Amino acid sequence: EVQLVESGGGLVQPGGSLRLSCAASGFTFSTYWMAWVRHAPGKGLEWVANLNKDESEKHYVGSVKGRFTISRDNAKSSLYLQMNNLRADDTAVYYCVTYRIMAAITDWGQGTLVTVS
Amino acid sequence: EIVLTQSPGTLSLSPGERATLSCRASQSISSSQLAWYQQKPGQTPRLLIYGTSTRATGIPDRFSGSGSGTDFTLTISRLEPEDFAVYYCQHHGSSFGQGTKLEIK
Numbered sequence: 001e002v003q004l005v006e007s008g009g010g011l012v013q014p015g016g017s018l019r020l021s022c023a024a025s026g027f028t029f030s031t032y033w034m035a036w037v038r039h040a041p042g043k044g045l046e047w048v049a050n051l052n053k054d055e056s057e058k059h060y061v062g063s064v065k066g067r068f069t070i071s072r073d074n075a076k077s078s079l080y081l082q083m084n085n086l087r088a089d090d091t092a093v094y095y096c097v098t099y100r101i102m103a104a105i106t107d108w109g110q111g112t113l114v115t116v117s
Numbered sequence: 118e119i120v121l122t123q124s125p126g127t128l129s130l131s132p133g134e135r136a137t138l139s140c141r142a143s144q145s146i147s148s149s150q151l152a153w154y155q156q157k158p159g160q161t162p163r164l165l166i167y168g169t170s171t172r173a174t175g176i177p178d179r180f181s182g183s184g185s186g187t188d189f190t191l192t193i194s195r196l197e198p199e200d201f202a203v204y205y206c207q208h209h210g211s212s213f214g215q216g217t218k219l220e221i222k
Contacts, residue, residue: 035210044216045154045162045205059211062118095161103210104152104167111161 002026002107004096009112016086016116022079022096022109030074033099036081038092039111048094049081063089086116119143121206123214129222136193138217140206145186150209153182153191156216157202165204166191193219 008020020036035050049070051058058070069082079096093111100106120143130136140151153166164173166182169189179194193200201221206214 033210044203045156045207045213047207047211047213050210061211099210101164101167101173103150104164104173105154105162105207105210106164106173108161 002098002100004098004107004109006094006096006109006112009094009114011115011117012086014087014116017082017084018086018114020081020083020094020096020112020114024077024079024096024098027098027100027107029072029077034070034072034079035097035099035105036070036079037095037097037105037108038090038114039095040089040092043092046092050099083114086114088116090114091116119146119208119212121208121212121214123204123206123217125217126215127218127220129220130196131222132196132198134196136191136196136200136219138191138193138204138219140184140189140191140214142187142189142208146208148185151182151184151189152207152210154205154207155200155202156205162205 003025005023036048038046049060051070067085071080095111096109097105098107122141124139148169151169154162156162170182181192183190203216203218205216
């Protein structure tokens with residue numbers, strides 16, 4: 001069974017930093033693209049960033065470029081999101097997700113709440 | 118960057134009725150790169166359809182997807198009570214539409 005367990009969320013002041021982590025199990029982590037998706041209160045889903053299996057490709061939504069960095073450690077089956085210079089509009093539940101089907105998110109973690117205030 | 122626009126924002130229907138949800142892309146996209154998700158309150162989203170028209174594992178056949186170019190559609194043939202939720206389209210595993218809320222009339 002695929003499991004994605006996020007951690008690292010919390011309350012942070014504007015301008016602060018957080019590092020989210022995602023521990024993956026139940027599938028061959030090193031062979032799949034991974035991503036972070038967020039869901040702000042009262043809003044829709046927003047894709048934040050993704051990366052391929054060897055980190056040679058990374059993509060970000062415009063609003064986080066230059067502030068967020070996605071990375072992975074295949075040896076640890078872990079995904080990370082370093083978030084710097086956080087703003088109030090970054091407040092959301094952040095989900096770790098994987099694409100086990102091309103161009104479609106097949107699995108979601110339970111999410112970790114980031115509150116910037 | 119491709120922008121997806123979903124319509125309507127809210128759709129009010131009764132169980133047993135047919136639901137048609139639209140997703141329009143700001144430019145032509147490959148049919149292989151369009152997916153649909155369902156999200157119920159307090160739950161994580163669930164993949165319904167990928168590659169425009171392929172149902173994900175375990176998805177009932179009352180859900181179907183179609184379209185090409187810039188216009189895509191999710192159809193639920195006969196609504197069941199558990200189908201009332203928010204539906205999102207997504208392009209290439211990245212940008213989402215803003216969602217359509219399907220509510221009970």
